[in-house]
Amino acid sequence: MSFAETQHGSEIPRERMLVELNVNGADYELVVEPRRTLVDALRHDLRLTGTHVGCEHGVCGACTVLIDGEPVRACLMFAAQAECREIRTVESLAPAEGGLSDLQQAFADNHGLQCGFCTPGFLMLGEGLLASEPDPDRERIREVVASNYCRCTGYQTIVDSIAACAAGRRGCGRAES
Ligand code: FES
Numbered sequence: 399m400s401f402a403e404t405q406h407g408s409e410i411p412r413e414r415m416l417v418e419l420n421v422n423g424a425d426y427e428l429v430v431e432p433r434r435t436l437v438d439a440l441r442h443d444l445r446l447t448g449t450h451v452g453c454e455h456g457v458c459g460a461c462t463v464l465i466d467g468e469p470v471r472a473c474l475m476f477a478a479q480a481e482c483r484e485i486r487t488v489e490s491l492a493p494a495e496g497g498l499s500d501l502q503q504a505f506a507d508n509h510g511l512q513c514g515f516c517t518p519g520f521l522m523l524g525e526g527l528l529a530s531e532p533d534p535d536r537e538r539i540r541e542v543v544a545s546n547y548c549r550c551t552g553y554q555t556i557v558d559s560i561a562a563c564a565a566g567r568r569g570c571g572r573a574e575s
């Protein structure tokens with residue numbers, strides 16, 4: 399057991415626990431405090447810093463990852479709650495041989511990002527959406543991306559990007575208007 403020092407100099411026990419995570423197809427064992435959030439475990443313990451942290455209380459969606467294929471806000475989960483689940487972060491998108499995934503390329507081609515801070519969250523939202531709904535119309539894409547904050551793009555180009563990727567995956571090679 400380790401100890402944390404309070405502001406008054408006394409020590410309190412800081413209990414730790416073993417957490418086993420499957421992230422992007424690899425298994426990890428972490429020893430963390432029970433209160434360790436999933437996003438902190440990803441970023442600080444596993445050094446997967448592609449997942450961003452904005453508000454830290456479930457509002458902005460910058461921390462969105464996929465858990466068993468579903469978009470989840472990683473700042474609202476404890477790492478321990480993600481045991482026995484398949485976690486995917488933005489690092490899983492790009493092909494192992496390098497380059498960009500089709501969704502990442504669609505964001506680049508359609509100006510779906512400016513500062514890029516929100517982009518990992520939107521990419522994982524889009525990846526989760528297209529895995530479960532390969533043919534979403536623009537209204538459906540708007541509904542899904544409305545859950546995350548972007549302060550730069552005005553959202554239209556994010557919708558364009560996801561629509562373009564969906565069109566590409568369907569083989570028609572262009573976004574619906
Ligand atoms: Fe998780 Fe904002 S950092 S929702």
Ligand code: FES
Nearest residue numbers: 512513548549550
């Ligand atoms: Fe800057 Fe979305 S691109 S916040």
